[in-house]
Amino acid sequence: MFICDCHCDTLTELYKKNADLYGNEQHFDIKRQIALGGGLQFCAIFVPTPEFRYYGGLRYTLQLLDKYLQECKKLRAAGVDVLQVRTKADAADVLNHRAATLLAIEEGGAIDGSLEALRCLYELGVRAMTLTWSNRNDIADGVNEASSGGGLTVFGRKVVAEMNKLGMLVDVSHIAPAGFWDVIEASSKPIIATHSNAKGLCPHPRNLDDKQILAINANDGLIGVTFAGQFLEEDYHNACIESVYRHIDYMLNLMGNDDHVGFGSDFDGISHPPYNINGVQDYKPLVDFLSAKYSDATIAKITHQNVLNLLQKVL
Ligand SMILES: [Zn+2]
Known part of the structure; x- marks a missing residue:
């Protein structure tokens, strides 16, 4: 089993608690990822708004980025085989490593309104x-x-163009519908919704409606099905492994293919995880459940191949 997971907030917890990426008490660590069979984990620097809504987002981003780089350095020093994915060649090489990470940002306020800062973060x-x-x-x-109907700003369009040029994944999770459709029109490369589910099954504002799911399919992009209980079930107490399966299955049926769905757990960023998923180790029962429903080829695509294909198109 090799799991590509497009979103977690583990870095925030590690920074706050001065904990290690290799082994910790959080939802995700490298030790459990390797024990599972390996994987590529997107590690997001989450910039909390409104705290950093108007000022200080970049400084906070650098503090968490430093934590990530220090942790990568410690892993290298300890001889743990963890690849940091930066290029197409890295993405092609991921399966030859025990584990891998990809550095991400959640909340564009991280760049403090500066394309120069965006390029430096790249x-x-x-x-x-x-x-x-x-x-x-x-x-x-x-x-x-x-409700205010705002889409991409003029600056936002410049950000999308610059991200396309640099080779960065443009993530539309959390964006309001008007902005979603502006990104679909503006982006010259496939996009990603790193952690969102299907509104057709669970009518939460953070979920994607059928038209949005079909637009990501047509855009050759990817949706990371997320484990946040509120996005899986109207009553999050009912969220479980089977709910994750239902969202995956809904999207596969709607799209009519299995090329554009993956995982985006949101580990360490979810207040109400499914009652039978408590961390990265529980990918095992989840994939066992899915394996009873789908062919090996489909399982390989959902667990890792679709994400790796997307990275080939975008990085
Ligand atoms: Zn989020």
Whole structure:
């Protein structure tokens, strides 16, 4: 089993608790990822708004980025085989390593309104950015602002163009619908919704409606099905492995193929995980459950191949 997972908030917890990426008490660590069979984990620097809504987002981003780089250094020093994915060649090489990470940002306020900062963060290894969290920033409106109807700002369009040029994944999870459709039109490369589910099954504002799911399919992009209980079931107490399966199956049926769905657990960022998923180790029962429903070829695509294919198209 090799799991590509497009979103977790583990870095925030490690930074706050001065804990290690290799082994910790959080939902995700490298030790359990390797024990599972290996994987590629997107590690997001989550910039909390409103705390850093108007000022300080870049400084906070660098603090978490430093934590990530220090942890990577410690893993190398300890001889743990963890690849940091930055290039197409890295993406092609992922399966030859025990584990891998990809550095991401969740909330475009991280760049403090500066394309220069965006380019510097790229140089430091950032390869994906969620344009907004659920609030408004100077790139676009998040889902909490959906009623105001705002899409991409003029600056937001420049950010998408620059990310396309650099080779960064443009992430539309959290963005309000108007902004979603602006990104579909503006992006010259396939996009990603790193952690979102199907609104047709669970009508949460953070989930994607059928038209959005079909647009990501047509765009050759990818949706990371997320384990947040509130996005899986209307009553999050009912969220379980089978709910994750139902969202995957809904998307596969709607799209009519199995090329554009993966995982985006949101480990260490979810207040209500499914009652039978408590961390990265529980990919085992989840994949066992899915293996009873799908062919080996489909399982390989959902667990890792679709994400690796997307990286080949975008990085
Ligand atoms: Zn999120």
